[in-house]
Amino acid sequence: MVKLADGLSREALDRLMNALKLAGIHELNELQKRAFKVILEGKDTLIVAPTGSGKTESAIIPIFYRMLLGEYEGIFLLYITPLKALNRDMLRRISTLAKELEISIAVRHGDTLSSERRKQSLRPPQVLITTPETLQILFQGRKLRKALKNVHYVVIDEIHEIADSERGVQLSIALERLREIASFTTIGLSATTKESISRLISENAVVIKDIRKKDYSFRVIQPEVIEDDKKISERLSIPQEISADLRTIKEIIEEHGSGLIFVNTRQTAEALGLRLKQIMDVEVHHGSLSREARLEAERKFMEGELKALICTSSMELGIDIGHVDVVIQYNSPREVTRLIQRVGRAGHSMERTSRGYILANSFDEIMESWIIAERALKGEIEDLTMHFNSLDVLANQISALALEYRDIDVAKAYEIIRRAYPYRNLEFDDFVKICEFLAEGHLIFFDGERISAKRKARRYFYDNISMIPDEKSYTVVDITTGRKIGKIDESFLSTFTGEVFAIKGELWRVLAVNDVVKVEPVVSEGEIPSWVGEEIPVPFEVAVEVGRLRRVIADRIRNTQDAKDYLLSRFETNEKAAETVIRTIKEHVEQKFEVPSDKVVTIEGGENTAVINACFGHKVNETLGRIIALLLTARKGRNVSIEIDPYRIKLTPASCEEVRDILLNLRREGVEELAERALLDTKLLQWKVIHSARKFGYLSKNFDLSRVNLSRLVVRLRDTPIYREAVREIFLEKMDIERSKEIIERLGKDLKIVVYNKLSPISLASREHSFDLLKPKKPLYLLLDIFKKRLENEVTVIHCINCGYTIRTPIRLIDRPECPRCKSGMIAAFNARRKLDEIPKRELYRIANLVLSHGKRAIIAMNTHGVGVENAARILSKYYRSEDDFYLELMEAERRYIRTRGFWD
Known part of the structure; x- marks a missing residue:
């Protein structure tokens, strides 16, 4: 299996091989043999191999061999996975092998029982499987920190999953903190990644790729x-x-x-x-x-x-x-x-x-x-977009160092953090500014030379261990039935700019947001959600290639070459798919439109809307779209809305000529400033500022967003690291400033702009039909029936003006609107949620007169949410051809009330 080389122990090797056979591994593959040699040489390593290649065993086998060579105290191997579910999975996979070799193994994460944690602290396992977040906590425990001093190996599983997030940044600093107390070898495992990720492990990491071809x-x-x-x-x-x-x-x-x-x-x-x-x-x-x-x-x-x-x-x-x-x-x-x-x-x-x-x-x-x-x-996979100089992670880790060391030299803290790859270019002045900001917030003591933790630091650190935003959830209530239909996250409310969204397989229109979200079912055909969840952005390279393919197909159609045969021979696809694409491009060509492609941008207009057809992917189109909308808004003096996909930017209201003029007058020097200005007053920036403010300890973890004006909060924090961090994250995750600059320089040169005053087939091509999966829209008569039933079941209060008798009853039980005691028709009816002693006598008389004149209809109107006596009088005075028309008027009144008042009593 593995040839004996210098320094290898035959006894340890035989024992390992016997244990491997019992675990079902009879022979090491080439990947595992190469990794065995490199890892035993003590070299930091990145193993890149497809799922099912045995890369986990490639890391574990040489480490277990090393463990057989001597007695080691404390944690020998720290195995880090991005998910708690993977912790369970890893424990199951390597337990058999560990048991045969008498190696102790345990899992530790947020759900680990306190009794198990105590056991781990008193007698640390030789192998500890954990998450990046739980690793942060291990530094704080006196006994576990001591156990970490014996770490010889750190394995980071699925490293690509965290490398392009702030979790990866946090972990990279944690590894440097670990290097202060232990000498270890780092091994990263990934199924698909660029080799540049190896720098997260170390500058000199050896990359081992599986030479076998995966089909x-x-x-x-x-x-x-x-x-x-x-x-x-x-x-x-x-x-x-x-x-x-x-x-x-x-x-x-x-x-x-x-x-x-x-x-x-x-x-x-x-x-x-x-x-x-x-x-x-x-x-x-x-x-x-x-x-x-x-x-x-x-x-x-x-x-x-x-x-x-x-x-x-x-x-x-x-x-x-x-x-x-x-x-x-x-x-x-x-x-x-x-x-x-x-x-x-x-x-x-x-x-x-x-x-x-x-x-x-x-x-x-x-x-x-x-x-x-x-x-x-x-094998042309995307580059990772790493977070460099993340300020909220920096604040988090400065407080972590202050807690770990109680008191640490500023230069030493800076040196530890700067060793982490994402902070290799961090300026000392910027580091000091974050220290000063934390000191102003009374989280740390900082005098320019020393850093130490204040009382608030521990709570702040533990509240912000996770780099994934903590979110409140809001109950969604259907106003037509009053039933709860689900929950949506805080980030949804913070970034949602439309009306229609999907939940539980149905479409709903938002009417109002307060402590709950009030919605109604979507009735009209053809409506699609304006919010569908966090979409995966289509990369620039993919969108450009789609544009190039459009051009190739269009050329073949113009030259009467067989486009279908070309597509069926180039791609593994079916005829129906090829025909759908060819039909759209053929219609486009026949209608004398230039095909938007990698070399052509078209601007097309229709009904006060301009569509820019641009094959640049989500992030570039997001950047350009927001800048153009900002400049159009300034020019028009009214808000211009945008909709983005990887191939289109839709602006309303806008004309093609206005959009072309703005595009051709953009300069690369102003892109960053304009992009930032375009973010002001957006829900996206507001949400990012809230997230950043929590990570800096400026807002508490459970801060109620309804208590603050978000626009003012953004303005107040404009000159702080909180705001700078929010903008940095948006620029990295949602926009592409550099590529947008390149596109702007090419416009009107090798990137042709063509303007049409009508919309082309490609402009009108819908992206997907996932929403057709949703339940069929409820027809209006069905909604009306639900609305009627709800009102019939409302409990109303009947108060007799004549004798003062008062009773509560469901509306459906009322046959004749009169006092049960004295039979007077002068009765006031109102919803049971109101209190009699809080209603003025004058209003009670007005309600009673409406009931006297209009009978049960008046009682129904007065029990409709948001319909007061004035509204009821107006509604009841109208002529209705049918009972349904009367209920439709009530439904519309309730919707208007919820929209304008923003609350439902």
């Missing part, structure tokens, strides 16, 4: 509608195209045996789950579900009770769920890395081909999927 098969299909789909469509009241999707998914799973169905958002997961469950056995798995629900779904799949699992990105990581035969990606995966990660879950070994199908239905989705699949086969 992938990607097929992009647009399902064709057949006779069976029409029946499913009628039964489930959904479009026939969606029926075809559901049938195709079921057929692929049945053909291959077992499969994962990946989607891009939790909303799509829920909606697809709702539909698929009606024709096959399937479960949903995503981060918003309870841990118990996720574990149960994993167990069922692993034990074969379930053949299919609908999942989001949480299942991309190497959680062991048993054998997967095929992966289905519903709509474009958006990124090459995601496609490889996801499809890599199928055929979980190097010897088997990983098979993946992408189901795409729209013009954009199909072309994007072709390009991503092609780039995946070539």
Whole structure:
């Protein structure tokens, strides 16, 4: 298995080999043999290999061998994973081997019982599996910090998952803090990543890539509608195209045996789950579900009770769920890395081909999927966008050092942090400014030379260990029924700018937001959500390639060459998908439009709207769109709204000429300043400032956002590190300043601009039809029926003006509006939530007169939310052709009230 080399112990090696055989490993593969040698030489290492290649064992086997050579106290191996679920998985995978070698092993994370923590502190395991966040806590415990001094190896599993986030930044500093007390070798493991990630491990890390070729098969299909789909469509009241999707998914799973169905958002997961469950056995798995629900779904799949699992990105990581035969990606995966990660879950070994199908239905989705699949086969994965000089992580780690050392020299603290790769260019003056800011907030003591922790520091540190934002959730209430339909996160409310959104497989329109979110079902056909969850951004390179492909197809159509044969020979796809793309581009060419591509930008107008067709991806289009909207708003003196996708920027109100003039007059020098100005007064910046303020300890973890004017808060913090950090994060995660500058320089030169005063077929091509998965919209008569029933069940108070008799009763039980005691018709009726002694006598007389004149209708009106005596009088004075018209008027009055008043008493 492994040849004896200088310094290798035959006894230890034999013992290891026997344990490996018992664990089911009879021979090391080439990757494991290469890693064995490099790791034993004590070199920091990055192992890059596909899922199923045995890369975990590549790291573990040489470390376990080293452990057999001597007696070691404390924690010998620190194994770090990005998810608690992976902690459980790792424990299961290496427990057998550890047990055979008499190596103690334990897991520690946020859910670890206090009794188990005490046990670990008193007698630390030789192998501790943990998360980046829990590692932060280990430095604070006296006994565990002592145990960390014996760490010889640190393994970071799925390193790509945290490398481009602030969790990765936090971990990189934690490793430098660990180097202050221990001498260790760092090993990173990743299925798909650029080699540049090795610098997070160390400047001189050795990169070991699996030389074996992993075979992938990607097929992009647009399902064709057949006779069976029409029946499913009628039964489930959904479009026939969606029926075809559901049938195709079921057929692929049945053909291959077992499969994962990946989607891009939790909303799509829920909606697809709702539909698929009606024709096959399937479960949903995503981060918003309870841990118990996720574990149960994993167990069922692993034990074969379930053949299919609908999942989001949480299942991309190497959680062991048993054998997967095929992966289905519903709509474009958006990124090459995601496609490889996801499809890599199928055929979980190097010897088997990983098979993946992408189901795409729209013009954009199909072309994007072709390009991503092609780039995946070539191994052209995206660069990571690392966070450099993150100020909120810096503040967090300065306080952590102050707590760990009680008192630390400023120069020493700076030196530790600057060794971390993301802070290698951090200026000392910038470091000092953060220290001063923390001192002003009474979190640390800082005199220019020493840093020490103040009383508030410990609470601040523990509240902000996680770099993932802590969020409150808000209950969503359907006003037509009064029932609770779910919860939405604080970040949704902070960034939501539209009206319609999806939850629990249905579309809802937001009417008001207070302590709860009031909504109504969407009734009108054709409405799509203006918020659909956190979309994965399509990279610049992918969007440009889509543009290039558009140009190639258009040229073939103009030159009467066979475009379909070209597409079917270049991509693994079906005829229906090729025909959909060709039809759209052919219509475009026949209508004498230039095709927007990698070399052409078109600006098209219609009904006070301008659409810029630009194949630059989400981040560049976001940058350009916000800048143009800002300048148009300044020019017009009224707000200009924007909608962005990877290939279009839609501006309203705007004319094509105005947009062209602004584009051609932009200069690269002003892009950054304009982009920042465009963020002011946006919910995106407000949310980021709130998140940043919490991370700096300026706002408490549980601060109630309803108590503060968010716009004023942003202005107040404009000259602080909090604001600078919020802008930095948006520029990195949502925008692309540098590429936008390059595009601006090319406009009108090698990047042609063409203007049309009408919209082209490509402008009007919809991106996806996921929303057709949602339940059929409730027809108006159905909503009206629900509304009537709710009012009939409202409890009203009947107060007799004549004799003073008062009774509470549901409206449905009222037959004749009169006093039960004296039979007088002068009765005041009002909702039971109001108190009699708080209603003025004059108002009671007015209500009684309305009841006397209009009977039960007046009682119903007075029990409709937001309809007071004035409104009731106006509504009751109208002529209605039918009872339904009367109720429609009440429904509209209630909606108006909720929209304008912003509360529901």
